Amino acid sequence: MKLLHVVGARPNFPKLASVYRAAAAAGLTQQIVHTGQHYDAELSSSFFGDLSIPAPDVNLSVGSGTHGQQTARMIERLEPVIGGSGADWVLVYGDVNSTLAAALVASKLGVRLAHVEAGLRSHDRTMPEEINRIVTDRLADLLLTPSRDADAALRAEGEPEEEIAFVGNVMVDTLLHSLPAARQTRFRNQLGVDGSAVIVTLHRPSNVDSPERLRSIAAALSEVARDRPVVFPAHPRTAERLAQVGTDLPNVRRLGPVAYLCMLDLMEGAHAVITDSGGVQEETTVLGVPCLTLRENTERPITISEGTNRLVSDPATLPGLIRRARRPAVPHRPEGWDGQAGERVVQALLAHPSTKAGVLAEV
Ligand code: UD1
Numbered sequence: 405m406k407l408l409h410v411v412g413a414r415p416n417f418p419k420l421a422s423v424y425r426a427a428a429a430a431g432l433t434q435q436i437v438h439t440g441q442h443y444d445a446e447l448s449s450s451f452f453g454d455l456s457i458p459a460p461d462v463n464l465s466v467g468s469g470t471h472g473q474q475t476a477r478m479i480e481r482l483e484p485v486i487g488g489s490g491a492d493w494v495l496v497y498g499d500v501n502s503t504l505a506a507a508l509v510a511s512k513l514g515v516r517l518a519h520v521e522a523g524l525r526s527h528d529r530t531m532p533e534e535i536n537r538i539v540t541d542r543l544a545d546l547l548l549t550p551s552r553d554a555d556a557a558l559r560a561e562g563e564p565e566e567e568i569a570f571v572g573n574v575m576v577d578t579l580l581h582s583l584p585a586a587r588q589t590r591f592r593n594q595l596g597v598d599g600s601a602v603i604v605t606l607h608r609p610s611n612v613d614s615p616e617r618l619r620s621i622a623a624a625l626s627e628v629a630r631d632r633p634v635v636f637p638a639h640p641r642t643a644e645r646l647a648q649v650g651t652d653l654p655n656v657r658r659l660g661p662v663a664y665l666c667m668l669d670l671m672e673g674a675h676a677v678i679t680d681s682g683g684v685q686e687e688t689t690v691l692g693v694p695c696l697t698l699r700e701n702t703e704r705p706i707t708i709s710e711g712t713n714r715l716v717s718d719p720a721t722l723p724g725l726i727r728r729a730r731r732p733a734v735p736h737r738p739e740g741w742d743g744q745a746g747e748r749v750v751q752a753l754l755a756h757p758s759t760k761a762g763v764l765a766e767v
Contacts, residue, residue: 405432405759408491408515410482412439412466412502415575415683417451418664419497419520422577424457426746430754437485439478439502440465444640446661454585454664455578471501471532478505487513493753495520496540499533499682499703503540511543516758520574520749522547523554524682524703530610533682537703546756548749550574551706551738566757571748572740575683576690579668580743586668595657600632600675602726604656607639608680611698615649617719621698622651624719625678628726629655635670637662676729678722685713692735696725710738 407427411420420436427434438460442448452459464481466474478501486494486509494510496503497520510517522541526534541547547563549555550573558568592601604625612618628634637659638646646653662670671677671687676694679685685704688695689711696716707713712732716722740748753759 405493405753406435406489406491407432407493407495407753408435408437408486408489409495409497410437410439410486410502410506411460411497412441412478413500414442414447414451414661415681416497416500416502417448417455417457418578418683419574421455421457422574422581422746423495423520423749424746425581426750429747430750432750435462435489435491436460437482437506438463439482439505440467441474441478441500441502443467444661446663447640450663455582475501475505478502479509482506482509483513486510486515489515491515492759493518493546496544497521499524499536499540501532501536504536507540507543516546516756517544518546518548518749518753519544520548520571521550523549523551523556523558523568525554525557526701526703528701531608534703545758546752548752550740550745551704553706569748569752570740571752572742572745573686573738574745574749575686576737576741577743577746579687579690582665582668583672586665586672589665589669591662591666591669592673595635595670597633597635597657597670597673599673601670601673602628602632602634602676602678603670603674604634604636604678605639605684606636606678606680606698607642608699610700611680612642612645615645618645618649619651621719622646622649622653624722625656626654627723628678629653631723631727632675633657635659637667637670676726678726685711686741688712690735690737690741692731694729694731696722696729706738710736 466477496506547568548571635657678696680698685707689707695713
């Protein structure tokens with residue numbers, strides 16, 4: 405069986421690492437196609453090194469642009485690659501534009517499509533990711549879900565039961581696998597921060613594209629930074645927006661994007677994390693670190709009901725929430741967040757009726 409993985413943006417890479425490793429152990433043939441959505445070393449190639457994923461077989465170098473431009477370039481360049489690949493399955497991950505583009509191309513070419521991290525819903529279509537999730541799930545032949553609420557969402561949307569496979573969280577596989585190496589980076593020590601530190605990641609348009617919103621977040625972070633270290637590894641678009649609004653974030657330790665293992669080391673030792681990322685909500689739940697998510701909603705409600713996450717609408721409340729934040733005595737891991745999700749993805753692919761039909765035909 406041949407798998408063709410399509411990835412393109414930072415949150416895809418830890419998910420790919422888990423499935424790639426499990427599929428390699430099962431002896432499957434694999435090809436990695438990188439769309440080039442993310443191209444800076446800190447957002448892309450450093451992950452392949454940190455996670456021991458082989459370099460992509462193909463890089464389509466689509467780069468940045470409007471959603472239409474970027475997605476169109478991906479579709480045009482993916483079509484001959486997927487069409488000529490001889491793949492049995494195209495695997496797509498999460499909810500980024502690369503996921504959507506590959507889903508459209510694979511399904512139109514009649515190549516079977518599996519969506520890893522299917523069924524998550526924020527019910528907020530102002531988020532581009534929500535549109536990507538809905539369309540990708542509609543097209544996929546196999547919906548590999550990270551949590552039971554995702555199964556329920558897919559059923560409610562009318563997806564056939566036989567297309568839904570609960571596998572658990574592949575990103576947690578990679579986190580658990582990578583923790584020893586993350587600790588060895590001693591990144592926290594290098595920065596000289598202790599367990600009182602707060603780590604910040606922000607990049608959603610809803611937070612960084614409105615100057616007024618960004619200023620109110622910056623003011624709150626500066627207030628938090630009066631009491632304790634605040635470390636802010638900023639995504640390139642966030643750095644650009646901060647420069648545009650001219651805020652200097654007094655006392656906040658600004659960094660560029662941080663490599664995967666260093667970020668894990670920072671988060672594991674933190675007092676709390678402030679974020680608008682989806683993946684960070686999950687990672688902090690497993691690490692047992694309080695997470696304050698600057699959003700009105702989340703597609704990952706299990707990180708609130710079973711984890712350490714809390715939604716925060718008003719940035720002005722952050723300093724008080726940070727002061728009161730406490731780690732759980734024992735971090736809880738939701739069902740299937742156990743380090744074995746990648747293996748379950750491979751089992752679901754091997755158990756799929758189309759695979760069995762192929763094996764019988766060969767016999
Ligand atoms: C994308 C994903 C988002 C994910 C995030 C993680 C979509 C719709 N969004 O958002 O879901 O949470 O990745 O980082 O797919 N840029 C660089 N260097 C790069 C890539 C981008 O400087 O290597 C800058 C460019 O100015 C670019 C901007 O970041 O225009 C946005 O990049 P893009 O890939 O469009 O979206 P992200 O905000 O990164």
